[in-house]
Amino acid sequence: xxxxxxxxxxxxxxxxxxxxxxxxxxxxILPNDQxxxxxxxxREHLMMQNPANQAGSVSAPPPHQTKNLRHFWENISNSAxxxxxxxxxxxxxxxQRRHLLTLLILATTALTISTTACISYFFxxxxxxxxxxxxxxxxxxxxxxxxxxxxxxxxxxxxxxAYDPTVRTxxxxxxxxxxxxxxxxxxxxxxxxxxxxxxxxxxxxxNRANNKDRQxxxxxxxxxxxxxxxxxxxxxxxxxxxxxxxIWTLPPAPNQVMGVLxxxxxxxRVTSVANSLLYGSDSYAFALNSQGVPIVHPNSNLIGNIDRxxxxxxxxxxxxxxxxxxxxxxxxxxx
Numbered sequence: 001x002x003x004x005x006x007x008x009x010x011x012x013x014x015x016x017x018x019x020x021x022x023x024x025x026x027x028x029i030l031p032n033d034q035x036x037x038x039x040x041x042x043r044e045h046l047m048m049q050n051p052a053n054q055a056g057s058v059s060a061p062p063p064h065q066t067k068n069l070r071h072f073w074e075n076i077s078n079s080a081x082x083x084x085x086x087x088x089x090x091x092x093x094x095x096q097r098r099h100l101l102t103l104l105i106l107a108t109t110a111l112t113i114s115t116t117a118c119i120s121y122f123f124x125x126x127x128x129x130x131x132x133x134x135x136x137x138x139x140x141x142x143x144x145x146x147x148x149x150x151x152x153x154x155x156x157x158x159x160x161x162a163y164d165p166t167v168r169t170x171x172x173x174x175x176x177x178x179x180x181x182x183x184x185x186x187x188x189x190x191x192x193x194x195x196x197x198x199x200x201x202x203x204x205x206x207n208r209a210n211n212k213d214r215q216x217x218x219x220x221x222x223x224x225x226x227x228x229x230x231x232x233x234x235x236x237x238x239x240x241x242x243x244x245x246x247i248w249t250l251p252p253a254p255n256q257v258m259g260v261l262x263x264x265x266x267x268x269r270v271t272s273v274a275n276s277l278l279y280g281s282d283s284y285a286f287a288l289n290s291q292g293v294p295i296v297h298p299n300s301n302l303i304g305n306i307d308r309x310x311x312x313x314x315x316x317x318x319x320x321x322x323x324x325x326x327x328x329x330x331x332x333x334x335x
Contacts, residue, residue, distance in 0.1 A: 147287070150273055151227055154243050154265065157186060159225055162245040162261040170194070170247065170259045172202055179204050191236065191264040197221065201262070207235035211262075220244035220260040229289045230267050230303070239267040241295075271296045288313055 161167060166178045172194060179192040183204055195201035199212025211217040216228035228242040247259040274285040274296045287296035292314030293304040304310030 147273060151243075154188060154263065155225055155227065155245070157182075157188075158243045158261060158263045159245045161192075161263075162247050165250065167194070167261060168247055168250050168258075170196070176204065188265060188269065189263040190238075190266055191233075191240075193262040193264065195220075195260040195262060197257075197259060201260075203235065203264075205235070209234045214242075216242050216244040216262070217260055220246045220262075221257050222246075223257055229291075229293070230270075230295045232308075233264060236264070240264045241267060241270060267295070 161179075161182055164178060167175050169175065175194055179194070183189060183192055191203045191205060193201045193203040195211055195217060199210045199214075199217060200208070201211055202208050211234075214228070214231075216226055219226045223246050225245045226243075228244070230239055230241050232238070233240050242262050242264050244260050244262045246257040247261055249256050249258050270287065274287050276285075284298045285296065286294055286298070289295050289304075292312035293310055294302045294313065295304070297303050302310055
């Protein structure tokens with residue numbers, strides 16, 4: 001076999017047979033075999049021009065040569081099919097591995113993003129709630145200061161009136177015009193009362209009664225300017241708070257208490273001041289006295305006074321129960 005034929009016996013070959021017995025072999029030619037193919041065709045052409053070769057070429061091929069060619073083709077076909085199946089199987093395996101790897105990466109990424117989102121949500125939620133609590137506490141402190149300033153202003157007004165020389169005469173005929181003028185000027189009080197040392201009093205409505213057993217009267221007779229817990233007025237039957245100031249004797253008499261001046265404020269007025277401190281649509285304001293008993297609350301059943309005591313918030317074991325009572329007592333459109 002010449003150099004032009006070397007390596008060609010391993011190429012895929014197709015054998016074609018004609019009726020004259022001439023056998024033609026088709027061999028798979030690679031791109032770099034063009035030069036060798038041209039030499040092979042030229043050499044075959046020269047051989048076919050030789051009469052001896054032409055005569056030999058017409059002769060029928062040996063039977064064993066045809067079988068060898070068929071066997072050679074079958075081997076090549078089986079080998080090619082086997083290699084194709086191996087390559088296809090390897091490709092399927094690699095494809096499955098890439099698919100599983102892609103799913104694993106996507107699942108890991110989704111889990112990481114979900115975990116990060118949950119952690120971020122609870123962290124940010126905690127920060128927002130803490131911030132809202134701080135704001136609410138600041139507003140509550142501000143509201144408490146506003147109520148204290150409001151009460152301090154009322155106490156200063158009563159004390160100033162009690163130091164008036166006309167009021168210090170304890171003569172109701174002289175004091176009444178002065179108190180009626182203050183009622184018209186101040187607007188916060190609906191009654192001003194002058195109480196004698198024995199507890200008997202007369203107010204600007206012309207009502208008379210005795211307050212000797214009232215704590216606000218007793219503290220004022222002891223020289224203390226004070227604000228009473230809510231009570232039901234004995235002459236007006238209206239829930240009120242009373243600001244009482246001692247009336248001191250005029251000089252040169254010894255400095256001693258000779259009476260009490262009291263200003264009555266309706267509890268509704270205190271409630272309106274407290275309700276102005278609302279924080280949002282779902283909030284409500286309430287006020288407690290020194291014993292922790294509500295004096296302003298959305299649920300009127302929880303409001304206590306001297307004549308009708310109610311449980312103290314400060315002594316309660318479950319403060320949420322008072323909150324539930326408050327929300328249950330609201331009108332339906334406010335719940």
